[in-house]
Amino acid sequence: MGACFSNQIKTDIASSTWLSSKFMSREGSKGSASATSFTHTLRTDGEILKNANLKSFTLSELKSATRSFRPDSMVGEGGFGCVFKGWIDETSLSPSRPGTGIVIAVKRLNQEGLQGHREWLAEINYLGQLDHPNLVKLIGYCLEEEQRLLVYEFMPRGSLENHLFRRGIFFQPISWNTRVRMALGAARGLAFLHNAQPQVIYRDFKASNILLDSNYNAKLSDFGLARDGPEGDNSHVSTRVVGTQGYAAPEYVATGHLSAKSDVYSFGVVLLELLSGRRAIDKNQPVGEHNLVDWARPYLTNKRRLLRVMDPRLQGQYSLTRALKIALVALDCISIDSKVRPTMNDVVKTLEEFHVQKETPKEQQSLQPSNESNNKKSPQAVNYPRPSIM
Structure with a gap:
């Protein structure tokens, strides 16, 4: 068939796998x-x-x-x-x-x-x-x-990335309920990996690796960077740092220490993408908004500020009360301290509760986006259910 990559495509892929261009061998x-x-x-x-x-x-x-x-x-x-x-x-x-x-x-x-x-x-x-x-x-x-x-x-709907970030009059944005369902499906996939014996750490969780079947059910793909998690009393495994800029957990980038909580951070980033319709890293955004996590984090703590983050294409489809609860899940997932991030079992249980709740979108109509600067108030806690084996 000949080479299928142009030089530009190779350049794009090199930037997307910014952390490393080579896969670390799966020791043991x-x-x-x-x-x-x-x-x-x-x-x-x-x-x-x-x-x-x-x-x-x-x-x-x-x-x-x-x-x-x-x-x-x-x-x-x-x-x-x-x-x-x-x-x-x-x-x-x-x-x-x-x-x-x-x-x-x-x-x-x-x-x-x-x-x-x-x-x-x-x-x-x-x-x-x-x-x-x-x-x-x-x-x-x-x-x-x-x-x-x-x-x-074959996954006929392609990747979440393609559906979430396409723009144009011929492309319908993904609905709010579908986004919640996609988040839940992806969370279940990660929870399954983390509950396996031995544990599997996915290591490259991002929108382009989430594929959709004909009913928009989310499935994880591309396990080339996956590896086994820590065994026994070990809290992490040490590896060469690989992954994609904007999705990798900060402690993993800094130290090479990999754990299931590294995947949880990446899930939080994708959850923010689903809420905002923005990419994890987008140089086309205004100065100060290129990194989605850094920009969005201060706005995830109350309804009025959250409107600055929410995808405007979703207007009228969701209640801000429910959106805030999901935003707080994302906020916990992207915590700088990996120890306080929830497990994927916790996330699945919480998203399952949101998934069955009935939407009351009228609530958001009384609120307008705030122009406040960063709010230093501590985020309210989300009461996660106790973990359970899936």
Whole structure:
């Protein structure tokens, strides 16, 4: 198919993976699908994962499924490479005619890209064993003629990033209720990873890695940077710092100390994106508003100030009382002190309560955005329920 990256795309990807361009090796990594740990089934040369849950495709099969990786079959591209749409038979998983069988997404490793074999293996090691409604399903892989490919269920709505930040008269903004539902789905996916044995830390939680099915259900994708969490009495694991600017927890950036609370911080950033319709880092915003967390944090403590943060496209769809409660969840998640951040179990329980509550959007009509400067008043606490195993 030829190279699918232009120089500009490579530059964009390099900036988005600002923290590091290389994946830190998963020392002693095991991965997990449930409360029971599993053992890696790699060949001794570390090249191919033999996993009963995955199909080993031939390159010829994937060429047939994607119409030889034709340009009009390409549906996306990223740090890993290009993504192509294809079709396979539901029973045999063999290639089928376009429009018949199961729709799949085939990611093809770009040999000159910023991600490589280690990320490819990490994706297989984790998604090949993990199974949850809020994780994208990995169907199989291919390693042939130096080609490395991954085969997933197809997510027809694309990424949360595309829906949240698109602008134009032809694009309808995501509704408030859908945003809350997306946040809950993504939170459930992270909570599942954090409850696994051994624990899995996602490490690159961001809007572009949250994919949406036909009903806008959120699923986590791209596990190339995931790794196992601390074991025993250890509070963290030490790694090379990788991730995306604006989403990475400050203590992780400063020290390389990684824990599940690092993912919680990233979730808080995405929750702010859902509330505001703004990107985590946006140089197009006015001076002083480039970093979403730094700008929004002082406005998350009361209803009137919160209106400065809320996406104006959502006007009339939500009650400020409920929006404030969700904003306070985000505020707790982005706490500088990782120890006081909630667990993802806490977040899921709280968002579940908000999800079933009936909206009373009329409340916000009596309030207007405030021009106050930063309010130093301490934020009110959110009463999280006790954690529970999912």
